[in-house]
Amino acid sequence: MPEVVDERKPKIGMEFGSVDEAFLFYNHYAREAGFSTRINNSKKDKITNEAQSGTNWDVSAFQESHNHPLSTPSKVHLLRSHCTVSAAKKALTQQFSEANVSTCQQIRLLEIEYGGSEHIGCTETDIRNFERDLKNEQKGIDAETLIEFFASEKEKNSDFFFIYETDSEKRLNRCFWADAVSRRTYSAFGDVVVFDTTYNTNKYGMIFAPLVGVNHHHQTIVFGCGFPSDEKTKSFVWLLNKFVEAMPTGAPNVIITDQDSAMKKVIAQVFPQTMHRYCLWHILNKFSEKLDPMTFRDHYQSIKHGIENSTTPDEFVSSWEEAMKCAKLEGNDWLQLMMI
Template identity: 65%
Template sequence: MEENSGDDQLFIPQVADDRKPKIGMKFASLDDAFSYYNQYAREAGFSARMSNSKKQKMTNEVVWKKFVCFKEGHTDELRWMKHVKDAQPKQERARGEVRTGCKSKISIVKEQTGPNWVVSTFMEIHNHPLSTPSKVHLLRSHRNVSVSKKALIQQFSEANVPICQQMRLLEIEYGGPEHVGCTEKDIRNCEKILRDEQKGIDAETLIEFFAAEKDKCSAFFFDYETDSDNRFSRCFWADPVSRMTNSVFGDVVVFDTTYNTNKYGMIFAPFVGVNNHHQTIVFGCGFLSDEKTESFVWLFNKFIEAMPKGAPNVIITDQDPAMTKAIAQVFPQVVHRYCLWHILNKFSDKLNPVTFRDYYQSIKNVIQNSTTPNEFDKSWEDVIKCANLEKNDWLLLMYELRQKWVPAYCNHVFCAGISSSQRSESSHAFFKKYVSNKNSLMDFITRFNRALRHQRHNELVADHIDLNECPKIKSKRPMETQMVKVYTKKKNG
């Protein structure tokens, strides 16, 4: 270290001479030259960056380039230049001063008669302290998210591993934060860049993906539509496994929509059912830009087109008016049931607190335990009269709609043990473990498919248990023992 005639101190990097750039040194390319200078900068304890260049007027080819210390220039000057360029000042991020007017640099010039680049200037003295080896990995030019790390980060992201945990895993893999080669902030920026790359092309990428799936397997079904401005507005897809599953278990379908699965606010609309293990299964899925009747009509028609079984025998939904209207139009012969769970939950809002406290259990008992329509009608009239609720508008409306939600009116129809859209809501909850409102459409599909694989693996586990275990006898009565023998014989035969 040396001192000049002024107040500033000068700092000379402690690097072996054979590792320093020298005037006359040759490189095959600009990248090779910067790589060499950046490696020197790492050993010296500073960060390097590319600076000015000159081009040949006739060919517009770069013939001179300068690499400098990251503290070259002055912050105030840079801000002024940025404001002039942008015409209007912008709010600056609060951060410490970095630039000190450091003169350390290297210049390289293109040979006139050869392909090489030659070092023409080298200044190694700095006007600021240099980083120690324990801190040099934090300098900008020595941090890099490599191709392999980007692939790993993408996999972590698909598995919903938070960035802070991604960093911990990388630290374990590489033996400490100083050996990872990047910081947590770099990983966040990398993920943001990956998301930004999808802007404007996400819908096209999704359509291309579905088309590729169709090319790989003709049994894959998908269709989509755009609006009057040629913007992606809705789609439906079903893979071969879902379509085959529908042919076996498609008698009863539960349909509901949910939000917050992607960053565009597209509405996720899955069609689900249950299998022989009473596990939730997916028949097909849609994306909608709105919940208008015409959107549901389009989606339901695509469902019928895709499914081998066609329309189901029963469809269970909430009380959405647009959905109800679309079902009446597309599924006129299908039994449409409203979700009993949703209706029961509304009683606390539709009744005053005292009436709810005193009579809800009695009303609920009438709804759930009436065995015939006549029994329900009589019991309902009695309990409503007892509670002085004869003029409650909501209860009057629900009574008019009783054939759509009261079990006594639906017991004659096979519903696979489902009485509410909770089956669909539990499916939403399951998939939301994998997706979020930050996902692009392609991010969603990647994560959704992984969730679907997990769901189907659970079905394989249940099949495996059925194959290798006999049902446990609870009562030890002869009839139960006989039924276990019949089940085992049928299973093995």
């Protein structure tokens, strides 16, 4: 016999405006009692039709006892009729997914918010199933959704810049965008730009290529972003040309990239007056490939110091040679490092 307070129990003669209203009330009762409820669609349709025809929907009988064990409060949330992802949780899950928050992390956050897994109202499996359905809905319309978003941003602010190209099969091939704030910021801090193409998207195989700088607070700022489909010269030429088109002051004074051979050609072609330098992070990262782990660990800081603090070529050569002597490098190791 369920232990539920009288005011939450169904009573003979109780009336409801619809079958959904009746089901919601009874399902709340079932949760407190410790069992699950279900109504098949054909029966629901029949009841709904009767209600629409003027038939009253009320309680004519109520059997309170059960011939099976009831669930405990800590387990009742696992029963089918009590595992539902509400509209609010669906919206939250969608936001989490867009921010790349994993499902496990989402559940932990919800447990903290609601005071335990039994109070969330759904399980991790329910969340995963919703995410799966959401992804299935997005299949085939991802590019259209992105372009629609860009178009809506353009409607909100005419200074929002975006452009894209499709291939022969009408698939998104490349795109570039920069919002109004980024374009204004470039006017003040666009003398030095970092162009980084080390980020690849797993699902589409496209490259995420942000163009960033640093403001007067030493904070990283984004000037624009692109999605080229490959790292070929043609794609980079298109992207950087669109970047110059979007920015009010044209090409930067200095651009910093990785040591990609295609990128070197592109910079010379698109930014002939711009000083091109290699990213220090990419340079230092190659030391681990050229040196054994112990030597890399012991002399990394001295090598980095020489690169960062040399103001003339002579100072750099001197500090470099000193670092190599301290590392006791000679022969092939020396040549390998000089190739960096």
